[in-house]
Amino acid sequence: MSGFDNFQGSGNFDGSQNTQVVVVQEQQTVCHTEQIEIIQQKLVVLQEIAKRIITEQICEVETQTIVLEQFSSGLTVFQKDISRTTTKQVGYDKNVAGLISNLTNSDGSLSTSDLGFNGTSVGSSTVVPTGSNWNETQGPEAVQKALSAAQAAANATSAS
Structure with a gap:
């Protein structure tokens, strides 16, 4: 598992041990109901981008397997948050989520730039939408x- 330690490595593979710091925003984020099909479309786009990143930017199938499991287990931890079976609040890291436009270049190719954070910092700027x-x-x-x-x-x- 060498090389995975700076990004939720073997001792924190799924990110569940990350510290969560909830930020208070000037304007509170409130969840609102949207058509399920629209939500599904957006999540499938993220899923396909994840597949693209894994298949275009990792050539070793062993590493593809590990990275995919790490990604999947992070979502499993979020499912536990949603179920309120963890001590974490249900939210997302606004700084990390805000980097989505940096995943691709203007020509549509995948970016290879360092986004400037590591796995253990995820959760340090958590927004918890109200209204569930x-x-x-x-x-x-x-x-x-x-x-x-x-x-x-x-x-x-x-x-x-």
């Missing part, structure tokens, strides 16, 4: 039911 329907009484059971249904759908799809 979470409540301590029904939330845990509702989230578990939703997760189980989604996992069953994924398992049924991947089994065919």
Whole structure:
């Protein structure tokens, strides 16, 4: 696992040990409901960009495998945050998210520039949008039911 330590290495592979610092913004971020299809489109674009980065910028299949697992396990940690089974608040790092336009060059090719952060700094500028329907009484059971249904759908799809 040499070379992965500055980016959530073997002792913090999924980023779950990162310190979270919630920033208070002048204008509060509030979640709002959008059509699911629009959300799915945006997330699939991110998924395909991740595939592109992994296949175009990593030639060793072993490293591709490790990086993909690291990416996937980071999302699994976020799922645990959403389920409120961690001590972290549900949010995102505004500084890191703000770098999205730096992923590609003006000609559409993938950028090779250093974005200027490492894995352990992710979470140091966390924004927590308000307005979710979470409540301590029904939330845990509702989230578990939703997760189980989604996992069953994924398992049924991947089994065919």
